[in-house]
Amino acid sequence: MEEWVGLKWHDYVTRQAMGEFPEYAVHLKDEARTLGVLFRAMGGDPALSLVTAEPRHFQIRRRFLQKLAGTHRKFELAWRDEESLRLPDRLALFPSKKINRELYLWLAALASLGEIHHHSWLQGNQAMVQQLLARWPGLEPVYQRLVKHTLQWRPDPDSLPANEGKREQAIRQALIHPGSVEELPDALTDPWPVILWLYPVLARGKVKGQVLGDDNTSSQPGGLAKKRKRRRAERVDAFDKDQGLMLFRLENLFSWSEFIPVDRAGDDSEEEDADAVADDMDMISVSQDRREASSAIKFDLDLPSEEHDDLRLGPGIHLPEWDWRRQAFREKFCCLQPMLSKEAVPSPLPEHLKRPAQTLRRQFSALKPLRQWERRQLEGEELDLDACLERAVEFQRGSGELHQKLFRQCKQNQRDLACLILADVSLSTDTYINNHQRVIDIARDGLQLLSEALTASRDPFALFAFSSRRRDHIRFHHLKGFDEPYNDVSRGRIQALEPGYYTRMGAAIRQSIKLLQARPESQKILLLLTDGKPNDLDLYEGRYGVEDTRMAVQEAHKAGLIPFCVTIDEEANEYLPYIFGSRNFVVIKDPVQLPGQLPKLYMNLTR
CATH class of the missing domain: 3.40.50.410 (von Willebrand factor, type A domain)
Incomplete structure (x- = not known):
């Protein structure tokens, strides 16, 4: 009973702190086809795939209820790189399905103009908004509606400390009048996320606090919702599972995180609720422990020995491969x-x-070649009796010019194709x-x-x-x-x-x-x-x-x-x-x- 009450209380506090409208939520998997068509129709790179964006961590000033619920620490924001366009998996920020859907459409349209770099994030987004509205004036009403609802969602500048309030006022001015703000005032915390803008590419690295590599795509059959998200991770020293009876880290006693030592070199099975557990963890600790590599099972797909392999026909054929980054072929690369x-x-x-x-x-069998007689030929295997009779009739009538096509020839009607x-x-x-x-x-x-x-x-x-x-x-x-x-x-x-x-x-x-x-x-x-x-x-x-x-x-x-x-x-x-x-x-x-x-x-x- 206590656990049930605790879960209900947690759900209630989280729902109140989030400030969202779940009943008006719009999901990316339902809008993916429309967004893909719009992105490409507006000149976006047709090679980009549409995938879900992983959460970004922000150190923003939170209210007491948000701290209590543990919310507003990470946000799913739109960005793109050379391989994919990444949009939030779900939008429920506004009290209207139409407005939430228009936010998806706006982000896809904005991303069709290109990437945003970190050093020009503020000026770059304002310039892209101006360019998009100049090129497609019909988007002006949509943008104005989104700005109106976004300003209601953002914190009141008067409720923030002086520097943070000035920065928030500058962001609001940049949203209302794109191109009017050159730089943001400095402050101790991060600015509240601007959901109408694109963000720079997340760094891929192996140091603490960065995102470990994962291209967010899956070649397994399935829909957009099954694609993987990249996780925020840190490198830690190898966990020694032989350290007596202590099977957890003491510092985790005072946190919501759970420490589970998993040896991925020897165990690649799927755990139930693994994705949900990973989503709840702020940081995934990754260690490298290969001391028992010689006794572990190797899951890499090694080639069989020659005596157990299929018969090789020749020494192999070297072929080129196209490197799209260099826009050139790599000769004899494969x-x-x-x-x-x-x-x-x-x-x-x-x-x-x-x-x-x-x-x-x-x-x-109806498609196989058939033998057919072609009539009225200049030469052939047999006389065409009908043609000869017509020529005799014309001769008796005294026609001036008599045709000479008096033969018929047997030809094979063949489908000239190979597959x-x-x-x-x-x-x-x-x-x-x-x-x-x-x-x-x-x-x-x-x-x-x-x-x-x-x-x-x-x-x-x-x-x-x-x-x-x-x-x-x-x-x-x-x-x-x-x-x-x-x-x-x-x-x-x-x-x-x-x-x-x-x-x-x-x-x-x-x-x-x-x-x-x-x-x-x-x-x-x-x-x-x-x-x-x-x-x-x-x-x-x-x-x-x-x-x-x-x-x-x-x-x-x-x-x-x-x-x-x-x-x-x-x-x-x-x-x-x-x-x-x-x-x-x-x-x-x-x-x-x-x-x-x-x-x-x-x-x-x-x-």
């Missing part, structure tokens, strides 16, 4: 290794695929769908059904799969070449596919381009199957991987290819339009439907 499975054995089509495969073969299917078999394909079927199993079924359909249509096709472990080892699994028949050998290679490592898409796409360019067909299709965003252990993460993949897709377009992406990643709408274009990808909402949808997508793509 090594792609063609592989052939040792474990694969010739296998028939699995029993559960035989019936849908029979249906697909019947449908796609290369490239499958992502990274570690994420080991994820289970509906707790009974893995993504890799669904992908294998999809590859086999599509292959059965293409065999019936007689379209030349090739099958490859890829995964990577850093730039020097990109595995390119050979399943079927263009000149190989699709038979039990190819089916066995597909069935032997297992989840690999990471997803370095750019190199795999570039090698596929080379293979397709060697084909004589006039129409060449590159079909990519994936379940997530480009990523790898090294620098191939975040925007770097996206930009390299986008450049590889542009190279495919320049080579006359048709690149098309099929994915089951629910977050794909955030980055695939930038990589492939708005019409060159499709998201399969239900992954279980992938095997049946692939042949239909191919038919629509080549019709």
Whole structure:
């Protein structure tokens, strides 16, 4: 009973101290699509991803109730860097859903103009507000409404000490009349956060009080709300778990923080409520204790020994990679290794695929080349009796000029196209769908059904799969070449596919381009199957991987290819339009439907 009363009292005091309006809250995950469209339509960098902003710590003057509740120490504020636009996860500052939503729209519009640097935070924000209102005058009423409500939310300058009051008055003047304030008066505390402005990039470092690196993105399937937040952390000396019976730090007895020694080198399991606990902690202490590294389990994905690995086809192929920061290629930066499975054995089509495969073969057989007679030809295999009869009639009538097209010729009506299917078999394909079927199993079924359909249509096709472990080892699994028949050998290679490592898409796409360019067909299709965003252990993460993949897709377009992406990643709408274009990808909402949808997508793509 005492605990229940304490929780209720804590909730009540916190709610009163926050001064928010929970009933009018607006969440970023609900507005993400609209904000993304607005940001890009107003000239924002299309490569930036929209993610949640982590709280910033402020030392502001707080009222007694706020101190009692422990609130107003950190705030989620808008900022952007070269990889992402970060906005608060939730807005409930104003007593109107419309105004809270307009704050999201205003911040996205302001961020479309660029970044804010620390040395020009005050002048930079005022200049950006002036520039935005000059460029889009229709935003003036929105800005005035937001300023009116923001001034009501901010502290009264008369209630603050002299210097702090002057600084608050200057901030209010800068909001009402942008460009009128050159600098803020000095004060002992931080200024109250300006929610209508952008803030500088948070520093990434390893010293006390800074934010440890985390790019706030996740390549796992999921929505915006599942993305990670960066945490404020400090480096401390290693905690010795053998120090007698004392399993906690005495200084934490007088704080709300809890000390939990977790060895991340040997234990990478997921704890319940881990995110909630991390959100409640002001500072996460990180220590480095590797004394028992030799006996700990190593979770890094090491490559298997050569005797247990797949067969390597050749010494490897060196390929370039696009560095978007330098706006230049890194020549021979990646090594792609063609592989052939040792474990694969010739296998028939699995029993559960035989019936849908029979249906697909019947449908796609209508696309195979047909022999057709072309009439009224100057030369050919046989006389065209109808043309000869018409010429005889014209001769009897005394027509001046008689046509000479008296033959017919048999030609084959052939689809002049080739397709290369490239499958992502990274570690994420080991994820289970509906707790009974893995993504890799669904992908294998999809590859086999599509292959059965293409065999019936007689379209030349090739099958490859890829995964990577850093730039020097990109595995390119050979399943079927263009000149190989699709038979039990190819089916066995597909069935032997297992989840690999990471997803370095750019190199795999570039090698596929080379293979397709060697084909004589006039129409060449590159079909990519994936379940997530480009990523790898090294620098191939975040925007770097996206930009390299986008450049590889542009190279495919320049080579006359048709690149098309099929994915089951629910977050794909955030980055695939930038990589492939708005019409060159499709998201399969239900992954279980992938095997049946692939042949239909191919038919629509080549019709």
